[in-house]
Amino acid sequence: MAPAERGEPVEADRLLVLVAGGDQKAFEELYALVSGPVYGLVRRVLRDPAQSEEVAQEVLLELWRCAARFDPGRGTALSWVLTLAHRRAVDRVRSARAAGEREEKAARRSEGPAFDQVVEEVESGLERDWVRRCLDRLTTLQRQSVTLAYYDGYTYREVAQRLSVPLGTVKTRMRDGLLRLRECLESAA
Amino acid sequence: MSLRTALSRIRRVHSLAVPYALNALEPRELRRFERHLARCAACAAEVRELAAGSERLGRAAARPAPDALRERVLRDVRTTEQERAAPVPSPRTSAVRRPLVLATATTAALALIGAVLLGVQLNRTQDRLDAERARARSIGEVLAAPDARTSTERDGRGRGISAVTAPGLHRAVVTVSGLGAAPEGRVRQLWVMADQGKAPRSAGLLHSEQPFVVTGLAFGSRAFAVTDEPEGGSPRPTTAPLVQLALAPDAFGE
Numbered sequence: 036m037a038p039a040e041r042g043e044p045v046e047a048d049r050l051l052v053l054v055a056g057g058d059q060k061a062f063e064e065l066y067a068l069v070s071g072p073v074y075g076l077v078r079r080v081l082r083d084p085a086q087s088e089e090v091a092q093e094v095l096l097e098l099w100r101c102a103a104r105f106d107p108g109r110g111t112a113l114s115w116v117l118t119l120a121h122r123r124a125v126d127r128v129r130s131a132r133a134a135g136e137r138e139e140k141a142a143r144r145s146e147g148p149a150f151d152q153v154v155e156e157v158e159s160g161l162e163r164d165w166v167r168r169c170l171d172r173l174t175t176l177q178r179q180s181v182t183l184a185y186y187d188g189y190t191y192r193e194v195a196q197r198l199s200v201p202l203g204t205v206k207t208r209m210r211d212g213l214l215r216l217r218e219c220l221e222s223a224a
Numbered sequence: 225m226s227l228r229t230a231l232s233r234i235r236r237v238h239s240l241a242v243p244y245a246l247n248a249l250e251p252r253e254l255r256r257f258e259r260h261l262a263r264c265a266a267c268a269a270e271v272r273e274l275a276a277g278s279e280r281l282g283r284a285a286a287r288p289a290p291d292a293l294r295e296r297v298l299r300d301v302r303t304t305e306q307e308r309a310a311p312v313p314s315p316r317t318s319a320v321r322r323p324l325v326l327a328t329a330t331t332a333a334l335a336l337i338g339a340v341l342l343g344v345q346l347n348r349t350q351d352r353l354d355a356e357r358a359r360a361r362s363i364g365e366v367l368a369a370p371d372a373r374t375s376t377e378r379d380g381r382g383r384g385i386s387a388v389t390a391p392g393l394h395r396a397v398v399t400v401s402g403l404g405a406a407p408e409g410r411v412r413q414l415w416v417m418a419d420q421g422k423a424p425r426s427a428g429l430l431h432s433e434q435p436f437v438v439t440g441l442a443f444g445s446r447a448f449a450v451t452d453e454p455e456g457g458s459p460r461p462t463t464a465p466l467v468q469l470a471l472a473p474d475a476f477g478e
Binding site for chain 1: 226239247272273278280282285286292293296298300302304409423429440452453457
C-alpha cells in the first residue's frame with residue numbers, strides 16, 4: 036500500500052472529531068478523503084449512476100449530521116463511513132428488489148457465470164489489484180458467498196438460496212473467505 | 225428450556241457475527257444480533273476481525289465522485305443542523321418506560337428531566353422540538369435503565385459535574401454546573417477518559433449546562449472530564465480539566 040493511503044485513515048479520524056464539533060472547513064477536507072470510497076461503494080452495490088449519486092449524497096450528509104456518533108474506540112473513521120455507505124446502499128437495493136423492479140434483471144444476471152462479474156469490473160488501482168488478486172485466491176464458493184453479500188447486497192439467506200447450499204455452509208464460507216482475504220491483503224501491504 | 229437447547233441457541237446467535245460483518249442480516253436477525261453483541265465481548269472481537277476484510281472490499285470499490293455531488297453536499301451541510309443526541313429509540317419503548325422513570329428516578333434525575341422539559345418549552349421551532357424530544361427520550365432511557373447509577377463531583381469553587389451511567393446501553397447523561405460561559409473564542413469539550421495508555425475520546429462540545437447524552441461508551445471508560453478548548457474543539461485535550469468525575473471501577477468493566 037502506498038504511504039499516502041496509509042496516512043488517510045488517521046487524518047480522517049482527526050477531521051471527523053472536528054466535524055462533530057460543527058467545523059464546516061474540516062468537513063470539506065473530510066469530503067475530499069471519503070467521497071471517493073463512499074460513491075464507489077454505493078455505485079458498486081447499486082450500479083445505477085443516478086441512484087448512486089442520490090444515496091451517496093444522503094450518506095455524506097448523514098456523516099455531517101451524525102459525526103458525534105463516531106466512536107474511535109471501535110475502529111477507524113473510514114471503516115465507520117464505509118459501514119454507513121454500505122448499509123444505505125444495501126437498504127436501497129433490497130427495497131428495490133422487494134418492489135420487484137430489479138427482479139427480472141437480477142434473475143437474468145444469475146443465469147450466466149456472472150457471480151464473478153464484480154471482480155472483472157474492478158478497475159485498475161493498487162488497492163483494487165490486490166483485492167482482485169486476493170479474491171482470486173479464494174475458493175469459488177468462498178468468493179461467491181462474500182461478493183454476493185457485500186457487493187450485491189444479498190442477505191446470507193438469499194446467498195444460500197442462490198448457491199443452493201445450507202445456511203451453515205454459507206456462514207462458514209463467508210467467514211473463511213473474509214479471513215483469507217484479510218490475511219492475503221495484509222501480506223501484500 | 226434445557227441447557228442443551230440454550231447452548232445451541234447461543235451458538236446460533238454467535239454465528240450471526242459472520243453475516244453481520246458483511247451487513248447481510250435481515251432486519252429481525254440484525255436486531256437480535258445487535259442486542260446480543262452489546263453483551264458479548266467475544267462477538268465484538270470476531271466482528272471486528274471479520275469486518276476488516278469487508279472494509280478492504282469497500283475501499284477497493286472507490287472511484288471519483290461526480291463534481292456536482294460535492295456542490296450539493298456542501299450546500300446541504302450549510303443548512304443542516306447536527307445531531308447531538310443518541311440514536312432515537314422507538315417511541316413505543318419509551319412510552320412504556322416513562323412511568324418507570326418517574327417511579328424510580330432520584331431527585332437529581334428529576335432535576336434533569338425538569339431541565340430538559342424546560343428546554344423543550346423554550347425552543348419551539350419544529351426541528352428543535354424534534355431534536356429535544358429525541359434527546360429527552362434518550363435521557364429517559366438512561367434514567368430508566370435497570371443498571372443506572374448516579375455520581376457527582378463538586379469542587380470548592382462550586383464547579384460540578386454529575387453523571388447517570390447506564391453501562392448496558394453504553395450511554396450516560398452528563399451535566400455540568402457552575403462553569404459559567406466559555407471565554408470568547410473558546411468552547412467546553414467533554415472527554416471520556418479510558419484506561420491508562422489509551423487516548424481520551426471526545427464526547428462532544430458542551431454549548432450549555434443542559435444534560436448531555438454520551439453514547440458509545442465502551443468497556444474501560446474510566447472518567448469524564450471537561451476542558452476549555454479553541455472554537456470547534458480539539459482532537460485531544462489541550463488544557464487541564466475544569467472538572468472531572470471518576471466512574472466506579474466496575475461501571476464500564478466486565
